[in-house]
Amino acid sequence: MSNALFPNRPRVDAREKVLGTAKYGADFAIGDMLYAMQVPATVAKGQVTTLSIADAMRVPGVVRVLTATDFPPPPPAVPGASPPPPMIVTDITYRGQPVALVVAESIEAAIEGAEAIHPVYASVGFSSVVDAAGVANERAKDVVAGDANAKMANATMRHKAEYVSPAQHHNPMELLSTTAHWQGGVLTVYEGTQSTNLVKGVLMSNLRLDPEQVVVKSPQIGGGFGQKGSVQRQTTLIARAAMLLGRPVKMVVPRGQVFHNATFRPKSRHRIELGSDASGRISAIRYDVDHQASRSGQFGPDYHEHVPQMYGVADYLGTSADIRLDTQDPGYMRCPYPHPAAFAFESAVDELAFKLGEDPVEFRLKHKAEVDPLNGKPLSSTFLNDCIREGARRFGWDKRKSAPGSMRLPDGTQIGWGMGCGAYPVITHPSIATLRVRADGTSRFAVAGHEMGQGIRSMLEQVLIRDLAIDPAGLQLAIGDTSAAPQHTTAGSWGTASGAPVAAEAAAKLNLAMVDLMAGRRIVGNLHQQLAAIRRPYIEIEVSHVGPGQGSKELATLRAGGYAIAGPEYPAFTTFSYIAHFVEVHVEPRTRRVRVPRVVSVVDCGRVVSPRTAESQVRGGVVWGISAALREATDVDPRYGGWLNNDLADYYVAVNADIGEIDVGMIDKPDPLVNPLGVKGLGEVAMSGVSGAVANAIFHATGKRLREMPFRIEDLL
Incomplete structure (x- = not known):
């Protein structure tokens, strides 16, 4: 099997996507189609006591309204695993939960019918933010290597701070949708999903079907980023409607309902303490983190999945907790744990380097990791320092003036140069x-x-x-x-x-x-x-x-449709992908607006199989990291429990004007152990460390340390 470099060929699907001929889940048109719309709950917690469908059924074109009585009871949850998404039920656990499904001959009739339904609720008290009364703090298992407490007590220099990452929503261009067709005893579902087998398994479980009775197809997805990795709430609803009515049924979920029913990145709080020894190396790490969680979901606070290994620090104490409150389940969003963890940790590393009078690049280069401190196994390939050196060379780091606030344009604009690193587990x-x-x-x-x-x-x-x-x-x-x-x-x-x-x-x-x-x-x-x-x-x-x-x-x-991942710990080794980002920011002297005119990112993802798409992945991750640092946050209305900015008018994301030049480099060295081609992962690691690099660059520009994303103009006034 050859380990030679792969050529930079064009994308195989470029032409059909440019021409608009690529078919997505909602594009499949089946004859005699019906259309559906959900009715969202307007309370954050409680129970539906009365739900009249009479007004909806009087809307011309409405065929049927499905309520909780039209669904079998949800199957019991498997201990230790996420429960399958429930069907329509009368118990309300978060605002926006569907309480009815209107099916009609047209989408317009379905919407009008849904708007005609006004359930009556028996509401109860709820907690919708992490610092509210009534939340539950559920501690997770500690992650321990060596004796961080003893090493910290003997540290010659310490740094301790808290960093906050906000709740965020994915917002892929393709909305959630399901098209279901029940014919000849076989249910065929077209849906943009990252997990057709998981969708099939949940449909079998929820609707009591055999494997040969369910086919799920997802030929293209218009962006997923983790949101479409789990089974969506609407899938079973639409499948059940198609089975009951004997006609194909389609629903495209409005973006406001996507905000309230799909998973999201939870708010997380990171308390980090670093200690250094007499040689100026990090000798101990204590890292405590918590994040918002639903009352019964299984998205645990696994933020320690790369921090202990990245710089080879042998003494580590990681603690974590779920803050359980009344929201829908949070879940995976691109670079789910390393993105917020790297923002916090890379900020802390930079702060410690500054206290020690060390250059941020040289300080990180002191910490080449060879062994996984959590298990003692060798790291199979560690080219992080290669990424740092190549990134610094491309960026021109040697021209950086070290003092914060020392670099300016003639008009007074402050210039900041910062860096941040990231890692992501290699999973197969x-x-x-x-x-x-x-x-x-x-x-x-x-x-x-x-x-x-x-x-x-x-x-x-x-x-x-x-x-x-x-x-x-x-x-x-x-x-x-x-x-x-x-x-x-x-x-x-x-x-x-x-x-x-x-x-x-x-x-x-x-x-x-x-x-x-x-x-x-x-x-x-x-x-x-x-x-x-x-x-x-x-x-x-x-x-x-x-x-x-x-x-x-x-x-x-x-x-059998199950889940069988391996890594990053394998029998004889541990392996990660790595990246180093170098960021230049400009801070305007009067408005204090932050711009990012250029970024250099160099990645170690093993052998690069498709250079064209690999470079695109890194650019996309960098754009998202900048957006997360400067724009993105979803706000909760604590009075009512819903998401306030649940549309693209008020949920701010980076646009073309926010993004400058992004120079991407690849180490392109195969991993010797993980597989015969030497391929590691890339899509997730591309985002890890970007936001930390932006924060570090802002500090270099202004002398002000920002520890809560997103960074606003008012933070720099």
Whole structure:
């Protein structure tokens, strides 16, 4: 299996996306379609006591209104796992929870019917913010290495502070949607989801269906970022409506309802203490964090998943807690834990370096990690220092004046240069793939994976056309389809690390099968031409791939629709992806507005399979990190429990005018142990450390340390 560099080929799906011909979940039109709209609860906690549907049924075009009586009771939750999303129920646990579903001949009638329903509630007291009375503090298990307390007591220099990351919402361009069709005893669902197998499993459980009765298809996703990695609230509702009415049903969820029903990044508070020894290295870390959580959700406060390992600090004490209150479940949002953790930790590292009189680059370079302090295993590849050195070279860091406030433009604009680093666990998932090459010039590769815009099809094509003599124009990539191949969730940056190796193994196995088939015959031409010459219509193989330490048990879990990830701790090693960001900010002298004219980001993600999409991933992560630092926050109305700025008019995100030049570099060295291609993850790590770099640059520009995102103009007045 070759470890050579991959070429920078165009995206395989670029043309259809530019032309608008790519089909997303809501684009599938089925004859005799009905349309649906949810009725959201207007209380934050309580119970529906009366729900009259009479006014809704009088709206022309309304076919039916589904309420709690139309659904079987939710199945019992599995201990230690997230419960399946409930159907419509009368108990209200958060504002915006659906209490009814209106189904109509047109979307306009469905909306009018939903607006005609006014339930009566018995409301009770609720807590919707982390510092409200009535919240529950639920401590999680500590993360411990060495003796941080003893080392901290002997530290020659200490730094201690609290950093706050706000609640944020994903807001992908493609809204949540479900289209369901019940025909011949089979339920087919089209939906933009990162986890077709998970959707299938929950539909089977909620609606009491057998595996052969459910097919879920997600050919394209218009942005997911974790929001579409879990099963959405509307999925079971629409599927049930299609089964009851015997007609296809579609619903596209309005953005305001997406804010209230989909998962989100929870508010988190990070209290960090660092100690240094006489040599000026970090000798101890104490890190306590809590975040907002729903009353019964399972999104734990796992913010210690990269901080102990990144700089090789042997003495670490990490504590954490869920602050349980009355909201919908929070969940994964791009770089879910390392983004807020890296903002806090990289800010703290910079603050300690400043106290020690150390240059931020040189201080970090002192801390090359070789061993995972949590388990004593070697780190398989650690090119973080390579990222730092290359980033500093590209950025021109040697021209930086060290004193805060010492760099200015002629008009008085303050210039700040800051840096921040990030890491993300390298995770893999078993994959089972089928590869068929036909004599007619076409090929089909069916495998787990979901296309969220990150370029997974382009990555798979890169591997297959490099290793197989086939026509790229005739290659079909069947992903996101439970009827084509067993599907795992595509998240956590394991798409390439799981898909690229199985594609390479499939190509190698098919080439060997062709050698056997040809039996010594030499025929000029590609595989299609060779098959045609011997009058063989096609050749097909199946292949599977597992991560280090995995085997038949994990493959069986995948076939059954289960979850079988491995990493970052493997039997013989631990492995992470790394990145270093260098940021320049300009702070205007009168308005105090912050601009980011340039960023340099250098990443270690193992072997880069698709350079075109990899660079795009990093740029997207940098844009989001800037947006998180300067723009994004979702605000709760504590009086009523709902999200106040639940639209794109008031939920501010970075726009083109906010983003300057982003220079991306790749170390592109294969990881020697994680898989034969040496591929690690990229999509998540791209965002890790950006916001910390922005905060550090603002401090360098102004001398003012900002510890709560987003950073507002008033913070610098």
